[in-house]
Amino acid sequence: VRGLKVEIDEVPVPVSYGPAFEGQIIRKEDVHVEFGGQRTPSFEYLRMFDDSDAVEDGKVTLEGPDVDDVEPGTQLPLGIVVDVYGRDMQEDFEPVMERMIHTYFNQASGIWHNGQRDINWIRISQEAVAEGFTIEHIGDVLHARLHQEYGAVADKIQVRLYTEEEKVLEKQELAREAYSERDDRIREMTDEEVDTFYSCVLCQSFAPDHVCIITPERSGLCGGYTWLDAKANYEIIPSGPNQPVKKGECLDEVSGKWRGVNEYLEEASRGNLTEFSAYSMMDAPMTSCGCFECIATLVPTANGVMIVPREFDGMTPAGMTFSTMAGQVGGGVQTPGFIGISKLYITSDKFISADGGHPRIVWMPKTLKQDVGELLNKKVEEKHGIENFTEMIADEEIATKEEEVVEFLQEVGHPALELEPMM
Ligand code: SF4
Numbered sequence: 001v002r003g004l005k006v007e008i009d010e011v012p013v014p015v016s017y018g019p020a021f022e023g024q025i026i027r028k029e030d031v032h033v034e035f036g037g038q039r040t041p042s043f044e045y046l047r048m049f050d051d052s053d054a055v056e057d058g059k060v061t062l063e064g065p066d067v068d069d070v071e072p073g074t075q076l077p078l079g080i081v082v083d084v085y086g087r088d089m090q091e092d093f094e095p096v097m098e099r100m101i102h103t104y105f106n107q108a109s110g111i112w113h114n115g116q117r118d119i120n121w122i123r124i125s126q127e128a129v130a131e132g133f134t135i136e137h138i139g140d141v142l143h144a145r146l147h148q149e150y151g152a153v154a155d156k157i158q159v160r161l162y163t164e165e166e167k168v169l170e171k172q173e174l175a176r177e178a179y180s181e182r183d184d185r186i187r188e189m190t191d192e193e194v195d196t197f198y199s200c201v202l203c204q205s206f207a208p209d210h211v212c213i214i215t216p217e218r219s220g221l222c223g224g225y226t227w228l229d230a231k232a233n234y235e236i237i238p239s240g241p242n243q244p245v246k247k248g249e250c251l252d253e254v255s256g257k258w259r260g261v262n263e264y265l266e267e268a269s270r271g272n273l274t275e276f277s278a279y280s281m282m283d284a285p286m287t288s289c290g291c292f293e294c295i296a297t298l299v300p301t302a303n304g305v306m307i308v309p310r311e312f313d314g315m316t317p318a319g320m321t322f323s324t325m326a327g328q329v330g331g332g333v334q335t336p337g338f339i340g341i342s343k344l345y346i347t348s349d350k351f352i353s354a355d356g357g358h359p360r361i362v363w364m365p366k367t368l369k370q371d372v373g374e375l376l377n378k379k380v381e382e383k384h385g386i387e388n389f390t391e392m393i394a395d396e397e398i399a400t401k402e403e404e405v406v407e408f409l410q411e412v413g414h415p416a417l418e419l420e421p422m423m
């Protein structure tokens, strides 16, 4: 007798299920219905309840249209809210379990998932629908898989699904509040106050040598894992993808190199990588897999960097869109002048601090200015005595070519022009 613990061996869905399907691609013309991907509002959010009665294990509800109600090729909004009760559940476990939605969906044949939080993108293929897969089944996938892997902390799991825009937008507000509370919790920590970082090798399934080293002031590049998340994940699953990495002897305080980190890296990358700097994008930068929230890349003539978020689909001063850039770099290769980063890292005191820090930022799209502007302005004023720094940063309305960026920087007297050459 195992008390409340629910044991589930099989995933009760009408499509094939297993790790073999993780790399699948669902082409546009094969889509029955898709959600998010900047086309419709969409989010995923996992939360815990202290009250056992609040959660009915295995219950899946859908408010709004299901697959049978729409034509092939439809785009719908989607809200996924997963409610968890467990005697050993902790709030710190919420984000790590939430992040697993990505893997759990991709392991279902005919279901494809990308991104996380409120920038996810999900496709269900026509073939999966022909086999009987419905939107409610994604709740069954989550129920089964979370029990399998997080049974130690989750006793009861229910899933609420919404495909009506109004409902999705309403619930999305709740989720966004939780996302920002999670972000605040980690913002108060520093790298100096800990002697252990955490690794993440989850993306090695498609970028074999890629390793994220997650520090309190530099979260995983996908935005899905902070140091607190990685620590929580390790506590729940000690043999999982997040392992403690003792910093050991500090080799370079400025660029952020530690013997313990390098030793771990060498092993985890099977000897392909030997050195990481936590705070430089020029000298032994961390690698990128493919799921970075943003790309930070050198703008040589501006002596600075531009930051492009995944959701920006316009042209950048590098003459490339986000997706072109993302396709060129990544895959776990160390590429000086280029890093994949989380949004959270942009406002970190350690943001490329070895390369000059925030005063290097010369271009970012307006949406990103909205996302990080307030905090960024505050940081730059505190550290560098520059007020309203984001107004000195060019965006797509000011400049789409490198020479226009430089012209603008000269007009506003941008601090990057006064810094040492980056290369
Ligand atoms: Fe982990 Fe990094 Fe992949 Fe995020 S990007 S899942 S932190 S390896």
Ligand code: ZN
Pocket: 203, 222, 289, 290, 291, 292
């Ligand atoms: Zn990745």
